[in-house]
Amino acid sequence: MTTERRxxxxxxxxxxxxxxxxxxxxxEEALDSVAIEELIDFLEAEYxxxxxxxxxxxxxxGSARAVAALIETKRRLAGERQLPLAVSTIPEALVAATLRxxxxxxxxxxxxxxxxxxxxxxxxxxxxxxxxxxxxxxxxDRVGVMGPNRPQWAVCAYATWMAGAALVPLQFPLxxxxxxxxAESTGSLVRAAGCKLVxxxxxxxxxxxxxxxxxxxxxxxxxxxxxxxxxxxxxxxxQFTSGSTVAPKGAVITHAAMLAQVDATxxxxxxxxxxxxxxxxxxxxxxxxxxxxxxxxxxxxxxxHVLPTERFARDxxxxxRLVPTVEASMTTGRSQGGRRRFAPPRAxxxxxxxxxxxxxxxxxxGSIPPSLTSEVVVxxxxxxxxxxxxxxxxxxxxxxxxxxxxxxxx
Numbered sequence: 001m002t003t004e005r006r007x008x009x010x011x012x013x014x015x016x017x018x019x020x021x022x023x024x025x026x027x028e029e030a031l032d033s034v035a036i037e038e039l040i041d042f043l044e045a046e047y048x049x050x051x052x053x054x055x056x057x058x059x060x061x062g063s064a065r066a067v068a069a070l071i072e073t074k075r076r077l078a079g080e081r082q083l084p085l086a087v088s089t090i091p092e093a094l095v096a097a098t099l100r101x102x103x104x105x106x107x108x109x110x111x112x113x114x115x116x117x118x119x120x121x122x123x124x125x126x127x128x129x130x131x132x133x134x135x136x137x138x139x140x141d142r143v144g145v146m147g148p149n150r151p152q153w154a155v156c157a158y159a160t161w162m163a164g165a166a167l168v169p170l171q172f173p174l175x176x177x178x179x180x181x182x183a184e185s186t187g188s189l190v191r192a193a194g195c196k197l198v199x200x201x202x203x204x205x206x207x208x209x210x211x212x213x214x215x216x217x218x219x220x221x222x223x224x225x226x227x228x229x230x231x232x233x234x235x236x237x238x239q240f241t242s243g244s245t246v247a248p249k250g251a252v253i254t255h256a257a258m259l260a261q262v263d264a265t266x267x268x269x270x271x272x273x274x275x276x277x278x279x280x281x282x283x284x285x286x287x288x289x290x291x292x293x294x295x296x297x298x299x300x301x302x303x304x305h306v307l308p309t310e311r312f313a314r315d316x317x318x319x320x321r322l323v324p325t326v327e328a329s330m331t332t333g334r335s336q337g338g339r340r341r342f343a344p345p346r347a348x349x350x351x352x353x354x355x356x357x358x359x360x361x362x363x364x365x366g367s368i369p370p371s372l373t374s375e376v377v378v379x380x381x382x383x384x385x386x387x388x389x390x391x392x393x394x395x396x397x398x399x400x401x402x403x404x405x406x407x408x409x410x
Contacts, residue, residue: 008024015039093262283309
C-alpha cells in the first residue's frame with residue numbers, strides 16, 4: 001500500500017467513517033480542524049516524523065498526495081530506522097511485520113510458484129521452534145540448516161531464532177560429485193560450529209552423518225514446549241566464509257547486528273516497503289540471500305521472489321525473464337552471476353524493464369556490470385531517457401546499442 005493510499009484509508013475508516021467519493025479528502029476540505037489534528041498525530045506516530053509549522057501550511061499540507069510526498073522526503077532525509085523501535089531481535093521483527101499484514105516470500109519452483117506469507121511463516125516457525133525446544137534446543141545452542149532455497153529453509157531459520165538458538169547456514173555444491181567428500185566437509189563444519197542439530201533437505205540428509213542430522217520435514221510434525229526468546233546481544237548467525245582461498249572461518253553475528261543490517265538495507269527501499277518487490281537467486285547460505293531475501297524482506301514487510309539457485313545455474317536468463325513477470329522493483333545476485341555470459345539470441349527474446357539494480361562490489365547503487373549490460377539489457381528507448389537521471393548510470397546502455405549485441409526494443 002502506498003503512503004498516499006494509507007493516508008486516505010485512515011481518513012475514510014477513522015475520521016470520516018465512510019468511503020470518500022471525491023478525488024482527495026484533504027484537498028476538498030472534507031475534514032474539520034479537529035480531524036486534521038487527529039490525522040497529523042496519526043501520521044507523526046505512524047511514520048516517526050515531526051511536521052514543522054511551515055510544513056503544515058496549506059501549500060504543503062493541501063492534499064493527500066502532497067502529504068505523502070512530504071512524508072517520503074522527510075524519511076529519506078532522516079535515514080531513519082525502518083523497523084519499530086520496540087523490535088530488538090529477528091523473531092520480534094517478523095511478528096511486527098505480520099501484525100501489519102506484510103512480508104512475503106515467493107519461491108519459483110519447478111512445479112510453479114509457492115507463496116509463503118509472513119503470518120504463515122511465523123506460525124510454521126513457532127511450531128517448528130517448539131519441536132526444537134522439545135529436542136533440547138534452546139538459548140546458546142547452534143542449529144545448522146542445509147538445503148536449496150525452499151520454504152522449509154525459511155521456516156527452519158526462523159524456528160531456530162524463535163527457540164533462542166543461533167543459525168548456522170551450511171553450504172553445499174549444486175553438483176554432488178563426491179558424496180563422501182561432502183559428508184566429510186559438512187561434518188567438519190558442523191563440529192567446528194558446535195551444531196547440536198542439523199536440519200537438512202531430505203535428499204542431503206540421507207548422505208550426511210546421521211548422529212546430528214535430521215530431515216527438515218521433521219519439525220512440521222509438531223510438539224509443545226516452552227520457548228526461551230533471544231535477546232539483542234545473543235548470537236543470531238554463525239556465518240562461515242566461502243573457503244575459496246583458505247579453510248572456512250566462522251563469524252558470529254548478533255540479532256542487533258542483523259537488524260542494523262536490515263535497517264541499512266531497507267533504507268534503500270521505497271518509502272513504503274510494501275511497494276518493494278525484490279527478486280533474486282542467491283542461495284540462503286550466502287550472506288546476500290540470507291540477509292536480504294530471508295531476513296530483510298520479510299521483517300520490513302516487502303515481497304521477495306526467490307528463484308532457486310539451481311534453476312539459475314541451468315538457465316541464467318531465467319533470472320531476467322522473471323523480472324517483468326513479477327514486476328520486480330529491485331533485482332540482485334552475487335557478482336559471479338553478473339559475469340555470466342548470456343547468448344545474444346537468448347537476450348534478443350527478452351523485453352523487460354527493471355527500475356533499479358544492486359551490483360555486489362559496486363559502490364554506485366544501481367550500476368550494472370559491463371558484461372551484463374553489453375549482452376543482455378533490452379529496454380525501450382524512452383525508458384533509457386527516464387532512468388538514466390538517477391536510476392541507472394548515464395551511458396550504461398550505450399555499449400549494447402553500439403555493438404549491436406542485442407536489438408533495440410521500441
